[in-house]
Amino acid sequence: MKTVQDNNRRRDRIGGNASASLPLGRAAWKSLLPWLGVLVFLSVFFFYPLVRILWVGLKPAALFAIQTSSYLVIRDTSLFTFYQSILSTLLTLALGLPAAFLFARFDFHGKSFLRTLTAIPFMLPTVVVAAGFTALLGPRGWMNIALMHLFRAGSPPVVFTGTLGAILLAHIFYNTTIVIRIVGNSISHLDPRLEQAARSLGAAPLNVFWRITLALLRPSILAAALLVFIFDFTSFGVILLLGGPGFSTLEVAIYTQAMSFFNMPLAALLSLIQLLCTLAFSILYSRLIPRTMVSVGPRGNLSTRPRNLPQRYFVGSLSILLFVFYVLPLSALPLRSVLRLEADEGQRGQVHYGLTGDYYSELFVNRNQSIFYVPPFEAIGNSLGYAGLTVILSLLLGFPVATALAHPGRLARLLDPLIMLPLGASAVTLGLGLIITFNKPIFASQFMLISSPVLVPIAHTIIALPFVIRALQPALASIPERLRQAAAVLGAAPRRVWFAVDWPIVSRATLSAAVFAFTISLGEFGASSLVVRPEYPTLPIAIARFLSQPGGLNYGQAMAMATILMVVCGLGILLIERLRLPGVGEF
């Protein structure tokens, strides 16, 4: 509550200025107005918790008391975080660079379908992707069950979950689309005459590729690699769910230190390390981005059908590889959720293999009497409620800011990076800040924010807010003043002008932003796993819980819930794509 008072004090100071020098001060006061909501909200629920983390992590008493075991945790998790991120990034580039060339240079059947397919996972919740890979390669997945049937093996022959390979594979699956978009965009803008000029100057094809094509693409490749690296570095769900207890990155360690060992100082310290690293990488990335603009060729579309045998071979094999790689996990999940392939627990002897709706109908049954056991359908209800609140909250806060940013003044430009900062903090850090800050009673009352489920939509709003603002702002900015003037000159009253000119664009953008907030909230896992009360779990939390429990029925239900989540989020993504203004909103 200290922050609120601080804010009041600051507000007073601004108000004081206003009375001293009236016109200027009033203008500043007016332009600050749309920002007030967001600034108060972020101060209380984001910046102040960050300060708390800083305090808890760097408190001299805690720092001096650091034990060797803590030091080892920091060292090992840091090393492993870098190790897996670098490895993931390199492997993602290994698939992404050829794929970027494939999409930018060649036309082939099903190209746009394949492109969309590779872009889907990036927007899917981590639990869905983890569940997809489990359904394909996990001990109860398609691959292992098929192999066990084929070779009559007693135990699953493919060991996937709990390996580094699983982490790497999921990261490649997630992030290849980044390379395809950033590098592919540069490739398709590359002036083909530069390569031709080099050839006419005597450079052999390989030389042309090395000295011209790759040299020109270097900034985009670096930028793409850095962004992939940042995502791998802050990855949480994939490592927790697919890597298992054997692997711990900074992000996972923050979670386990806070939730399993209740070692808040160490969790906070890890958070700070994580925060500093991502901050450094993000600054580097924003420095690189302007340099990725390569010289623009005269024609828009330079892709052609493959012309010779090596090209046909390249296009054929790579598109099949991409198709298989992306379709298998995404289809394994829904298929696994409607098929019984093995006996459920305690069902031996009377198993009906094959098509089943049981996993879905089980979602509505409360089999367990434990207090902390929550039947899945309640989790679905919780998630929908949280998502609804997130939509309302983020629109309420985001709309005024987006309006102010549509025609930014000096103040808006100053504040803009501030409200984008939550993008840089990892979800787990965010959650940690919230529980560290709000785990004590407010004032003298017995009420603790942490014990109410309200922190969940708050955390989701912090995460969704930058996306909501970025979805609204370009649309609001795109309404040309001249259209309004034209309508007015043609005789429309101000209200008619607003309905004729603004409303069609504003309504689309608002719907798009709302869907954004909704899908983000539905799939959010990192912050939720710290903030969620056990008796009010979200859908992703419930999926993770069911995935980690033994038994075919639990597994089936996890598959069913993940499928529902996938379908809902997929529909959301589709809707956003439909609503998107052309040319707006790439990374």
Next chain:
Amino acid sequence: MLEVRNLHKSYEGRLLLNGISFTVAAGETVCLLGASGSGKSTLLRIIAGLESAEQGQVCWEGQDLAAVPAHQRGFGLVFQDYALFPHMSVLENVAFGLKMLGLPRAETEQRVTGILEKVNLSEFSHRRVTDLSGGEQQRVALARALAPNPLLLMFDEPLGALDRSLRESLMEELRTILRITGVPAIYVTHDQEEAYKLADRILLLHDGEIVREGRPADIWAEPGSAWVARFLDVGNILEGLVRADGGVETAVGIFSLACGYAHSAGDKVILLVRPSGVQKATGVSAGKPDLLTGVVVDVIFHQERFKIVLADHLYFYLPEAPEIGEQITLQLPPGGLECLS
């Protein structure tokens, strides 16, 4: 030296080049002149080896180049928007071709310095090419193409993006450089002024074929077809009907016809009336032959003279401006009527 034989190329189902044949002799500058979309650039790229023809050959010293890839042909190409390597300095751009030849560093440097001097860019050598003006970029592109001593130099509308005065001065430079180096050149343009200034010989490209070929002055003197006359803007094109008395009747008057073609009465002919050399007829000339009458619809100041536009879109140059709306009679010079068919 270069011989192009019967090239055919189609693009998206349309025949772009339909049997192109020509030669370029040692030291000669040949201009390919044609409207945009006439396939000029494609022809250059086929010669450079960047595209392949569906039929026909490109030969150098009698040897078919079909099997020789672009980078081994030793032909230089200057692109329309220069296509300078944006990630390299001026020096590195110019040195690129020499590096590809595998020349030792010292010799490369020496030659690059020499070339940059030749195109007046010495002080620019360490600048980024993206910081240069259009004219400077154009000179870098020229220097880059010249550096490896190409057997043949090709230009694809190299001055198209520049403003008029810059174009003039660069054309002068280009003329000088082509003359000094003696490198045979093919220059593609849609601008006849450029072609007249640079070409030893002009090839006029239309509908995928070479419709006229010759020295600039010869083509101007004898366009040979209505299309060429119109494209080069040589003068007014009139349709006429040959009369029994040997004269020819047109919409704007009856004229005497003296040309090499054998016409009989009733033939339709296409006539060329050059806009210069006409005089305003005085009262005395009434009843004389070769008078042309029309109403002035526009008068445009043209430095030393006035361009007079008559109804029917005929135009002439006169030293003095008549009134708009005035009916004037013009006396054509003897032989002022040329027959194009």
